[in-house]
Each structure stands twice: as C-alpha cells, then as structure tokens.
Amino acid sequence: MWANAVEVEAWADEVTMDFIRMDPVQSRGMVVARVTCSPTFLRTLVDKLEGVWQDWAHAPEHQRILDRVRADLIRQYEGRRKTDR
Known part of the structure; x- marks a missing residue:
C-alpha cells in the first residue's frame, strides 16, 4: 500500500483513518486502505x-x-x- 494523504474521522469510541493515494496530475485520489481502531490504540500508534x-x-x-x-x-x-x- 502506498498513500500520500489521510482523512481521519473520530467518534467517542473509535477512530477511522482512510489512507489515500493522490494523483498529482488529476488532483484526485483513491482510498487504498481504511483502518478503524480505538482511541487507546491510536495513542499507542502515535507514540x-x-x-x-x-x-x-x-x-x-x-x-x-x-x-x-x-x-x-x-x-x-x-x-x-x-x-x-
């Protein structure tokens, strides 16, 4: 998977990250992976x-x-x- 952008949505009990591969020529992208996790796991990942x-x-x-x-x-x-x- 190769991504050069990310969109993040957060709720009280989960966080969803869409990893996006942007096309610099056409200024559009496609989601190449979606990860949903708990806020606790997100803190571990950030660390x-x-x-x-x-x-x-x-x-x-x-x-x-x-x-x-x-x-x-x-x-x-x-x-x-x-x-x-």
Missing part, C-alpha cells in the same frame, strides 16, 4: 510513529531530504500568501 520519526529525522543521510521538504513547505506558504493578498 510509536513519533519514535520512528525521531530516529529517521536524526539520521545524517536524511538531512538533505528534510531540507528539501522544508524549502518546499516555505515556497508553498509564500505562494499562498501572495494569492491571499
């Missing part, structure tokens, strides 16, 4: 993902990737600000 992210982000070989992501986010933000004026 584990945060640990994995910290390990990945601090690896020297990933710094160039993070620098590109930061630059892209800044360009997107600045582009939105120009169109909002």
